[in-house]
Amino acid sequence: MDMTKYVDKNGVVLWPELFKGILIRRYKRFMADIELEGGQIITAHCPNSGSMKQCSTPGRTVYVSESFNPNRKLKYTWELIDMPNSLAGINTMIPNQLVAAAIKSSLIPPLSGYDSLRTEVKYNDNSRIDILLEHKNINDRPCFVEIKNCSMVEDKVAMFPDAVTSRGLKHMKALAEQVSSGHRAVVFFLVQRMDAQIFRPADHIDPSYGDALRYAVKSGVEIMVYDVKITLKDIRLSAQLPYDLSGH
Secondary structure, eight states: OGGGBBOOHHHHHHHOOOOEEEEEEEEEEEEEEEEESSEEEEEEOOOOOOOOOOOTOOOOOEEEEEOOOTTSOOEEEEEEEEEEEEEEOOTTTHHHHHHHHHHHHTOGGGOOOEEEEEEEEEEETEEEEEEEESSTTTTTEEEEEEEEOOOOOETEEEEEHHHHOOHHHHHHHHHHHHHHHHEEEEEEEEEEESSOEEEETTTTHHHHHHHHHHHHHHTTTTEEEEEEOOSSSEEEEEEOOOOOOOOO
């Protein structure tokens, strides 16, 4: 399933038909056994390589979409889980698509005013930036946007990462290097749920990432945090959240 087919002109990602089920287990990172309503047990693709701390508890209600691509090994894709205080999106493809759509629809004022938006652009020794915003005038500095999916919330605090991430460290260093080169750089945390009031780096899980984030911000990298509004029909950008980088 190509979710880009479901982005509407208002910057909203529309879900395809969703099927309700109960999570039996998530395993091998990318697989989940789910019992659908009616008793059918399926194995769905789990589009999330993280630990999914909190968001993979057996017995919780989940929602899956169906693919009609004959080349796929797994017919279903796990999209949402019903947490105690909010639906939560677990598909890590959604944040990039949603943020790109929101920028194009001028829903993120700090990222408006650019003439072009490109995704997955190679830069900095074959790394890829999630979104590159550029002006027609090549003398105007571009903006490099790295998007992070945040699905872990404890006591109304959204946190990232949910596991040690060497890749995340690499991204923070690369963004800081772009700033030192005279470009604009942004790390954008998208909280794919509705029960957070503030964001903090998960220093108790990966203190090195927290330190790298703080260093990058001190170096001029901008940080933006937004949550979403999720229904069983769509997911859309909601409000900008405050953040606290005070540390351990």
